Amino acid sequence: MAQSGFEGFEKRLELNFFGDDPMNIGIGLRQLSFESVQEILDAVQCTVVSAMGNQYFDAYVLSESSLFVYPTKIIIKTCGTTQLLKSIPPLLSHAHDIGLNVCGCRYTRGNFIFPKAQPFPHTSFKEEVMYLEESLPNSLCYRKASVMPSNKTTHSWHVYSASTDEQHQMVHHMSNVFTMEVCMTELDRVLARKFYQHSGNGISGDISGREMTLATGINGIIPSALICDFSFDPCGYSMNGVNGVHYSTIHVTPEDGYSYASFELMGFTDDSDDIDRILKKVVQIFRPATMSVSTTCASHDMSMHVKNAIEQTGLIHRSCTINEFPAVGSIVFQTFTTRRK
Numbered sequence: 001m002a003q004s005g006f007e008g009f010e011k012r013l014e015l016n017f018f019g020d021d022p023m024n025i026g027i028g029l030r031q032l033s034f035e036s037v038q039e040i041l042d043a044v045q046c047t048v049v050s051a052m053g054n055q056y057f058d059a060y061v062l063s064e065s066s067l068f069v070y071p072t073k074i075i076i077k078t079c080g081t082t083q084l085l086k087s088i089p090p091l092l093s094h095a096h097d098i099g100l101n102v103c104g105c106r107y108t109r110g111n112f113i114f115p116k117a118q119p120f121p122h123t124s125f126k127e128e129v130m131y132l133e134e135s136l137p138n139s140l141c142y143r144k145a146s147v148m149p150s151n152k153t154t155h156s157w158h159v160y161s162a163s164t165d166e167q168h169q170m171v172h173h174m175s176n177v178f179t180m181e182v183c184m185t186e187l188d189r190v191l192a193r194k195f196y197q198h199s200g201n202g203i204s205g206d207i208s209g210r211e212m213t214l215a216t217g218i219n220g221i222i223p224s225a226l227i228c229d230f231s232f233d234p235c236g237y238s239m240n241g242v243n244g245v246h247y248s249t250i251h252v253t254p255e256d257g258y259s260y261a262s263f264e265l266m267g268f269t270d271d272s273d274d275i276d277r278i279l280k281k282v283v284q285i286f287r288p289a290t291m292s293v294s295t296t297c298a299s300h301d302m303s304m305h306v307k308n309a310i311e312q313t314g315l316i317h318r319s320c321t322i323n324e325f326p327a328v329g330s331i332v333f334q335t336f337t338t339r340r341k
């Protein structure tokens with residue numbers, strides 16, 4: 001294991017808002033100017049490298065992962081040594097200026113490969129929780145922080161959630177929406193090489209990103225999705241998939257010694273056959289030695305589909321932890337490894 005390298009494991013923040021005038025939200029957060037978005041990202045220390053949108057939301061590829069902006073929801077996912085939680089104060093302030101107030105927060109992450117390289121407030125989960133508690137208004141009175149373990153101390157899932165009373169009631173009406181966060185380490189070396197640019201060809205990150213999408217089969221994971229992709233120099237890859245109201249996103253750190261890839265999907269639980277097929281395709285593209293899947297949903301029915309699909313790829317199910325979070329629902333954290341691990 002390298003002593004230090006690029007931290008692939010992302011921090012993910014999801015904030016939900018409500019309007020002063022709920023019947024008149026319109027495009028809500030999507031009306032934030034590009035300057036306001038950049039100011040929020042400055043606090044995190046990352047920038048926009050590519051963007052696309054549809055009638056439902058805007059999707060940005062960042063220098064360190066992704067940002068999704070819906071009228072009343074924002075999801076920021078950043079890796080490396082970014083200071084994700086520092087986005088909260090400017091974000092709440094800009095949202096307030098357009099008549100929106102926060103009503104729900106969910107922060108999740110895995111275990112950093114290089115924890116000592118993380119800056120404040122990401123130096124420890126305790127520090128992160130303290131920062132979250134101080135940054136969120138008192139109206140978010142249902143709060144919970146938990147570290148969900150696996151069979152290995154090196155793999156656990158950190159979760160913080162907070163919500164208002166109203167948001168707490170609302171989650172039950174959204175019972176068929178889920179998010180799935182997949183983290184993969186020790187990628188197959190031959191497959192990881194596909195995320196290196198061909199040296200000295202001088203082509204842009206957009207064009208070589210597209211080439212990687214096609215060469216690896218990433219475009220076949222969700223064939224109906226519109227893809228915004230980008231490759232970094234000399235290596236590294238990010239993409240956002242836009243499919244109606246749903247997004248998917250993939251980020252790859254292919255360097256040997258600390259290789260990492262993530263896949264995330266927001267979708268409807270009714271499409272469980274599709275989810276089986278998607279997960280198998282993801283495993284086939286990266287062939288990781290270790291994989292964790294965290295599903296967030298009003299119920300925990302999804303977890304069985306996840307387990308069955310991944311076991312069919314030859315990976316072995318090692319652990320499953322379930323926890324309930326107010327206004328979020330059930331989070332199921334499962335880990336898998338190859339036989340040799």
Ligand SMILES: C[S@+](CC[C@H](N)C(=O)[O-])C[C@H]1O[C@@H](n2cnc3c(N)ncnc32)[C@H](O)[C@@H]1O
Pocket residue numbers: 006007008009010062063064065078079080232233234235236237238251252253254255260261262
């Ligand atoms: C931003 S991407 C994907 C991040 C994602 N969280 C992951 O690790 O899967 C990170 C990869 O791009 C490479 N990279 C090259 N230039 C970069 C830059 N300017 N900013 C961020 N990453 C860069 C890193 O070395 C790493 O391999």
